[in-house]
Amino acid sequence: MRNRKWSRRDWLKASAATAAGVLFAEPLRAAAPPASVVTPELIAAAQKEGKVSYYSALELNTAERLARAFEQKYPGINVRVERSGAERIFQRIAQEQGSGIHAVDVANSTDPAHYLDWKKNDWLAAYMPEDVVKHFPADQIDPDGTYATSCAWFEVIGYNTEQVKPEEAPKSYADLLDPKWRGKLVKGHPSYSGAILTATFVLVRDLGWPYLEKLAQQRVMQVQSAADPPKKILLGERAVMADGNDYNLVLAKDQGKPVEVVHPAEGAPLIIVPSGIFKSAPNPNAAKLFQSFFFSAETQQMLADEFAHRSFHAEVKEKAEHVPLAKLKMLKADPAQVQAQSEEIKARYAKLFRV
Incomplete structure (x- = not known):
């Protein structure tokens, strides 16, 4: 297994077609998890783990800024950023999972189809930060709670x-x-x-x-x-x-x-960038804390202000230089169709x- 060269075709299979206009529309298999609140117990458990591995297709300066902001907010937890293009991240995770290497805690990708595959393989953990449940539109959240849109452009x-x-x-x-x-x-x-x-x-x-x-x-x-x-x-x-x-x-x-x-x-x-936690995460508590941090109003506003990314968080204010979403003709892609034709x-x- 370790020497096998994995291709996207090895892992991507055609998924059920999504409902029109809905970005994450797989059949509901289980009840979505309740909103998860950041508690002192979670912070303590994450600090005991002391690290989190973050695979990201965001630009390196953006991913590193997220990492440093998290480390500043939660001292004692080091964030290891693994940044590459989305398709290379996908291949790397496939290779690691296929070889029994559990290195990734949290991953975000600019290709939403990846999450259909990871979910189908039962690699993603169900975890919904409180901010996602309260402030994000339903069409930007996986019905089973395994991922949501962290930003867009x-x-x-x-x-x-x-x-x-x-x-x-x-x-x-x-x-x-x-x-x-x-x-x-x-x-x-x-x-x-x-x-x-x-x-x-x-x-x-x-x-x-x-x-x-x-x-x-x-x-x-x-x-x-x-x-x-x-x-x-x-x-x-x-x-x-x-x-x-x-x-x-x-x-x-x-x-x-x-x-x-x-x-x-x-x-x-429209490019959406989901984020999800892996079931085999070596640092599960730090992963949950990082995911909650990522989707918080504070971090989402930082992404909008410092990096001009779009956020679906209802409390985040758009960058003034942006054309308002309501005035744009958005071309949305069905991740399942992208997956099938990639x-x-x-x-x-x-x-x-x-x-």
């Missing part, structure tokens, strides 16, 4: 304002096919990034493969993470990003950098973009 178009005038900037995905953008585009890769996999699924579903076939002819710079395209246009290496997260551009613009966000006319893919999407995409 949008995949958008963006451009460098020193290279592109606002009136000439693309306003839609269709605009990216204009010959004037040939050799000037950059985008992420669905085999590395769960966010880009979801965004690619949405584009295939709504615009079809012919769209991506035409886009591939635009001599697009191919990078890995959804966080990479914003950095490339910020550096001026490319004028326009065909996809990438919105929060990096919002933060850069706050600092006076020459970048602008474009929410495509067709709609922007291998085909990655293989066909790689062939088209020759990567």
Whole structure:
């Protein structure tokens, strides 16, 4: 088992289709757990364990900031951050679980389909922080209480304002096919990034493969993470990003950098980032405490203020620079469908973009 090379296909199986418009809609198998309150007993038990292992697909600076804030709030508990792209995290956890290695306590991923698989394998523990039960909408919570959406953002178009005038900037995905953008585009890769996999699924579903076939002819710079395209246009290496997260551009613009966000006319893919605790967690009490901390109003507000992430916590105030959710055309993806089509999407995409 230790030498086996695990692929996503080994672990991902098609799941029951989700109800329309509901992000986490597996059949209810058991009663959801009650709201879990942070008690002195839980804190003491977590401090006795002294550590927690956190696997994250969030950017390293975000994951590390969460870790340091937790350590400051709960002295004596060290957070070990294991950060990588969502698809690599998925493969690593599969390898560890298949080899009987129980190293992960808490994991979040930008690919919600991972949680369908982990739940199907009975790897996730049922635990619902009090804030989730009280302040999060039902469609952002697993019915059985094994995970919930810790934060979210949008995949958008963006451009460098020193290279592109606002009136000439693309306003839609269709605009990216204009010959004037040939050799000037950059985008992420669905085999590395769960966010880009979801965004690619949405584009295939709504615009079809012919769209991506035409886009591939635009001599697009191919990078890995959804966080990479914003950095490339910020550096001026490319004028326009065909996809990438919105929060990096919002933060850069706050600092006076020459970048602008474009929410495509067709709609922007919504990227949700669930978080869950593993049943085999070596530090179960610290894992519960970390999960409760992650979903607290204090931490959720920090994610919104410092990193421009979206939060579904009802008490969190949106960053002023954000376009309100009510004014955006959101393109939501069914995780079960992403799961079922992921291998085909990655293989066909790689062939088209020759990567």
